[in-house]
Amino acid sequence: MKLLAIMGSPHDMRGNTGRLLEEVLKGVEQGGAEVELVSLSKSKVLPCVSCDVCHQTGNCPINDDFGGIKAKLLACDGFIIASPNYITSVTAQLKALFDRCTNIIHCVSLEGKYGAVVETSGGGEDAEVIRYMERFVNTVGAQSVGGIGSPLAGFRTFPAEASLFAKAQELGRELCRCIEEKRHFPEQDAYRNAFKARMKGLIEYRQKEWTCEYEYWQGRK
Ligand SMILES: Cc1cc2nc3c(=O)[nH]c(=O)nc-3n(C[C@H](O)[C@H](O)[C@H](O)COP(=O)(O)O)c2cc1C
Structure with a gap:
């Protein structure tokens, strides 16, 4: 079982989000998965320039680390x-990655995979950010196993830390179980199915320009 962890904080694993992600990764290890960490602070992922080329050819012409991250996402x-x-x-670094995923989103290419999200804040609105990140998980076609987030108590410390860390580890184990059992989250079907139908319709409408995406959709359920 291969997992990819994408860290969007400029502090990498040394910051608060890194501390919480560490606990999720403990759970992943307990669940028996192999995990690769990609830190956007050490990667170069430039913003999307809306050139349309990925829709036409399947490849982004910007020469940076996105292609490698995309390959890892497709393989995990x-x-x-x-x-x-x-x-x-989310951070600008992570938003740039989200935007660069438009070809993945148009083709809902990560269907069959599972995602989990981790967030920290100075003082709140954790649920809103988690909801946004889980929405991204669904738009790329994956099912969301859940998210964990918390405001801070201090540097790399959190209120009710023991219970937060227990939940974080459980999220990591749950992600592994969902993959093993090919778990279905019916409550996400309405959004995921409607989004997929919308993408299919959009690509049909733009079939003359977005030839690669149109070909991809042919013969697909
Ligand atoms: C540019 C910037 C914007 C932030 N915006 C918010 C915010 O809107 N709400 C909030 O509660 N915390 C906000 N914070 C605080 C961070 O979310 C918080 O310190 C977080 O734990 C940092 O994680 P890191 O150490 O992994 O980078 C912001 C911090 C920065 C640098």
């Missing part, structure tokens, strides 16, 4: 996305 069984709350959203 599940993934974890971690970010601090930056103005009730």
